C-alpha cells in the first residue's frame with residue numbers, strides 16, 4: 001500500500017448530502033432484453049412495497065439534505081395515480097423536496113395527464129422516458145408494449161403538464177436494425193426537441209430471453225463495426241442539435257445533464273430503496289435481495305434486506321472512483337480525486353495513463369485525465385485497466 005501514496009487524512013466520502021434511488025419492482029410485461037428485477041404489477045403488492053420502502057427510509061433515519069431523488073425500476077408509471085400520489089406525499093414528508101433534481105422514469109403509453117399532474121405538484125422536475133426506438137419492428141423485437149406514436153404523445157402530454165426537463169432513452173444495435181434505421185430513430189427523437197438523450201447499445205445479459213436466443217442461434221447480433229458507427233452517428237447527430245456528450249452514453253443541452261447520475265459517476269453516496277436496489281452509504285456498498293416478499297418481510301421486522309454487503313478498502317474506492325469518473329466527458333479532476341480518495345491518480349494509474357495516452361485513447365493535463373472521443377466506443381476495455389491496479 002505504501003508505494004501507492006495513500007494520504008490517510010482523506011475521507012472516503014467527503015459529502016454531507018445524499019441522493020436517494022427508489023426501485024419500483026413492477027412492470028406490465030417483461031421486455032426480452034431486461035435483467036432488472038421486476039415482477040408483474042398488482043395493486044396489493046404495490047401497496048405493500050410502497051409501505052416497505054417508506055418504512056425503510058425511516059429506518060435509515062437520514063439527516064443529510066437530499067440532493068437528488070430518482071424513482072426508477074421496473075416501471076414507476078405502472079403505479080396507479082393514487083399509489084404514486086401516496087408514495088410521493090409520504091416521501092416528501094420524510095425527506096423534504098430534493099434540493100437539485102427529482103426524476104421519475106416513465107414508459108410511453110402508461111401514463112396520462114392526471115399522473116403527470118400528481119408528479120408535477122409533488123416537485124418532480126425531470127422525466128426519463130423509455131422510448132428505445134421509433135421503429136415498430138424494433139420495439140416488437142425488444143418486447144416493448146408501446147408504439148412509436150406513443151412516445152410523441154407522452155412527451156406532448158408531459159409538456160402540457162409543465163415538464164420541460166425531459167429525457168429519452170434509445171437503444172441501438174438491435175438485431176435487424178441498420179445505421180439508417182438508427183439515424184432515423186435519433187432524428188425522430190430530436191424532432192421532439194428534447195434536451196437530453198441516452199443512447200445504449202443493446203446488451204445481452206445472461207438470464208434474459210434475448211441471451212438465450214443468442215445462444216441457441218435464433219438471432220444474429222449487429223456486428224461490432226456497425227455498432228461503433230451507430231454510436232459515432234449518434235454523437236454527430238446529437239451535437240448538431242446542441243446535445244453534447246457529458247458521459248459515454250448520455251447527451252444533453254447545457255443545464256440538462258442528469259444530476260442524479262453524476263452522483264454515481266462522482267462516486268458520492270446514495271441510498272437505494274426497494275428490492276434489488278444498491279446503495280453506497282456510510283462506507284458500505286450494499287445490495288438488497290431481489291425478492292419482493294423477502295424484502296417486505298425483512299423491513300416489517302425492522303431488519304435490513306441486504307444480500308450483499310461490502311466494505312471496500314481505500315484502494316478499491318480509488319479504483320472505483322477512477323472507473324466512474326472516466327465515464328464522464330470531464331474525466332478525473334485530479335485535486336477532487338485526491339481529496340475524495342487520498343490517492344494521486346497520476347501516480348496510482350501512471351501505467352494505464354501512459355499506455356492509453358500513447359494510443360491516443362486518453363489525454364491528460366496537470367489537473368485532468370479524460371478519455372478521447374475514439375476511446376468512448378471501446379471504453380469498457382480501457383476502464384478495466386483502472387479497476388484493478
Ligand code: SF4
Pocket residue numbers: 026027028029030031034035036038073074075107130
Ligand atoms: S419496462 Fe423497463 S424494467 Fe420493465 S421489463 Fe422492460 S426494460 Fe425491464
